[in-house]
Amino acid sequence: DYSTATELFIRFNSTGKSLNRNDLISAELAIKVENLVARKIKPFATKYKNFKFTIPFLMQCLTAVHTGKMKFKRPEEIWDGSDKIKIYNSWKNTAKGLGRLIKFLTGAVKWNSDQWIPSMNALIPLVFILSNHNFTNKEQKLARKWLLLTAVHAYFSGSVHSTLDTLLRKLSKVNGSKLNKLWNITKKELPKLTADNFETKRQTGAVMSLYISMLRNSNAKDWDSSKNPLDGNVQGHNASLEIHHIFPKDILLKNGYGYNQINTFANYAIISKDANLSISNEMPKTYLKRNNNKIVIKKKDRKVQCIPEDIKIWQIKKYKRFLVERRQLLAKRINEYLG
DNA sequence: TCCCTGTCTACAGAAAAGAC
DNA sequence: GTCTTTTCTGTAGACAGGGA
Known part of the structure; x- marks a missing residue:
């Protein structure tokens, strides 16, 4: 009866983790189609080693x-x-879409694990499109641009369900390229990047994920003599990738700069631990031009990481100028990359 | 010995997710 | 669309691994 049902509901919700919308959807599905959740959907969550999905997703x-x-x-x-x-x-089509999505993320976007995905919500429209159509080469580039820009512009925050609902309903009506439609209905809110987008201090998140994608797509090489690719696949002694401060923290601190100026995206580069240790707290003015057994940074390697070529600003007195110029270069290079 | 990075922890603030 | 809640991330400082 109602009173027992109500009491059960209150007891469940007060003592345990309260049920959310996805739990209810899942429960409904489990009743409607027995075994689909347990035998198909749950195992899929861990099917891909580097890309773990949650059941709600x-x-x-x-x-x-x-x-x-x-x-x-x-x-x-x-x-x-x-x-x-x-x-x-x-579900069969969803699984197919997810498989194609992984191929797209590891191939065109060059993210080798889920650690680089800033928002899972942005993947849902792509899975919807991929569930019955695979991207062509041209579409992969547009999808990559869309995904990376939605992350940097925080397109999926706030009322995500409403945003997704609006997009999906519009996409459902399209007979031709759903991806072109997706771009056309969202492009107003996804403008080209500017230097301001690189004022962030965050070492992970949308901007870093975008930078990693760009670096790997440009075949960026490490700054030590190994010249290994910076694709995150090199293993071994001190091979792990680190966020290198182009101007050393220590020297900036001694020269009166605060953490807000030291830890800023325009002062970050991605190199191996080995190269980072070799550089230690050396100033860019000396190590960026070095070419010996340990550190070999060719013009090409500096260009990929958007280091301004003007040697005059590689010194401590010009640090602020360096940041301004690198932010502009980052915006320019990444806009070129996105197309 | 110096200084780079990382780890750990509690806390504050930012970002993402959820509720209305 | 806006406000609230939850989750994530950066900070400081001590310590460790490692290159010079």
């Missing part, structure tokens, strides 16, 4: 593919009027 992808929408009055509405076979087919 997979449920949202399935919801998007199955209905072309994201907002519902009642969770059970998602599966209303669908038989088991139809839902199974939707």
